[in-house]
Amino acid sequence: xxxxxxxxxxxxxxxxxxxxxxxxxxxxxxxxxxxxxxxxxxxxxxxxxxxxxxxxxxxxxxxxxxxxxxxxxxxxxxxxxxxxxxxxxxxxxxxxxxxxxxxxxxxxxxxxxxxxxxxxxxxxxxxxxxxxxxxxxxxxxxxxxxxxxxxxxxxxxxxxxxxxxxxxxxxxxxxxxxxxxxxxxxxxxxxxxxxxxxxxxxxxxx
Numbered sequence: 001x002x003x004x005x006x007x008x009x010x011x012x013x014x015x016x017x018x019x020x021x022x023x024x025x026x027x028x029x030x031x032x033x034x035x036x037x038x039x040x041x042x043x044x045x046x047x048x049x050x051x052x053x054x055x056x057x058x059x060x061x062x063x064x065x066x067x068x069x070x071x072x073x074x075x076x077x078x079x080x081x082x083x084x085x086x087x088x089x090x091x092x093x094x095x096x097x098x099x100x101x102x103x104x105x106x107x108x109x110x111x112x113x114x115x116x117x118x119x120x121x122x123x124x125x126x127x128x129x130x131x132x133x134x135x136x137x138x139x140x141x142x143x144x145x146x147x148x149x150x151x152x153x154x155x156x157x158x159x160x161x162x163x164x165x166x167x168x169x170x171x172x173x174x175x176x177x178x179x180x181x182x183x184x185x186x187x188x189x190x191x192x193x194x195x196x197x198x199x200x201x202x203x204x205x206x
Contacts, residue, residue, distance in 0.1 A: 003022070003034055003037050003038060004041065004049065006018060006022050007019060007022070007049065007052035007053070007056070008048075008052050008055075009046065009048035009049055009051075009052050010049075010052075016055055018052075019052050019055035019056045019059065020055070020056075020059045022056050022059075023055070023056040023057065023058065023059025023060045023062075023063075024059055024063065026038070026056065026060055026067075027059070027060045027063040027064045027067060028063075030064070030067065032067070035057070035060065035067060035068070038053045038056050038057060039053070039057070039071045039074060041053045042054065042057075042071075042074050042078065043074075047083055047085070047086065050078075050083075050086055051085050051086060051089060054078070054086065054089035054090060054092075054093060055089065057071065057093055058089065058092055058093055058096065061093055061096035061097060062096065065096050065097050065100060066100065068093065068096065068097060069097040069100040069101050071093075072094070072097060072101040072104045072105065073104065075090045075091075075093045075094045075097075076090075076094070076104065076105070076108055076112075078090035079091055079094065079112065079115050079123075080111070080115065084119075084120055084123075087115065087119060087120070087123055088119065088120050088122040088123040088126065091115070091119070091122070091123050091126040091127050091130065092122070092126045094126070094127075094130045095126040095127075095129040095130045095133065098129070098130040098131075098132075098133035098134050099133040099134070099136060099137055099170075102133070102134040102137040102138065102141060105130060105131075105134050106134050106141050106144075106145075109131070109134075109144065109145065112127065112130070112131065113131075113148060115127065116128065116131075125160070125163060125164075125167070128149065128152055128164055128167050128168065129167040129170075131145050131148065131149060131171075132145075132149060132167050132168045132169075132170040132171040133170050133171075135149065135170070135171035136170040136171050139175075142171055142173065142175065142176070143175070145171065146171060146175075146176045149168045149171055150168075150176070150179055150180065150183060152164060152168075153165060153168055153180070153183050153184075154183050154186075154187075158187070158190060158191055158192075158195070159192075159195065161184070161187050161188075161191060161195060161199060162191070162195045162198035162199050162202075165180075165184055165198075165199055165202045166198070166202065168180065169202060169205075177206060181203060181206065184199050184202060184203050185203065187199070188200060188203070
């Protein structure tokens with residue numbers, strides 16, 4: 001059976017299990033030829049095939065991100081797609097490899113911000129994580145990206161404060177720690193108890 005036939009769309013299934021199973025297999029066997037075949041179909045004419053291929057690569061990235069890092073260019077191209085599912089699925093993959101390919105992502109920083117700002121919740125969540133990981137890799141990246149991350153942490157909906165705080169933690173050092181903690185301390189009292197616990201854990205980690 002071909003790799004495309006093993007995708008969820010190839011089996012006329014609505015669930016993700018075929019994609020996850022294929023991704024686990026490709027990761028465990030480190031089948032680079034198979035991964036290249038999946039990546040080639042990221043721009044297939046059928047959007048379902050595209051989405052399934054992104055799902056396969058996500059599963060690989062969760063297990064072995066080094067195996068998908070060279071597809072960073074493809075993921076970046078797809079976050080500008082008109083299809084929302086392809087956008088957020090591509091951003092998830094970028095978040096998995098952002099600290100491995102920071103330069104390529106930082107080169108599109110301004111464009112990626114636009115995608116995040118108008119994107120779905122999933123796109124926004126993973127976009128923040130992506131940029132925070134990029135910021136963690138070099139001082140100049142941190143300096144450029146940190147103001148945007150702090151703005152998002154300050155203005156995001158209450159239910160996202162803990163998640164954003166955890167993601168942005170990647171990008172925190174002595175240059176922006178004070179601002180980060182000030183924002184968390186300002187917002188923590190207005191959160192639900194479960195959210196407060198997560199935020200206080202972040203605050204107490206310093």
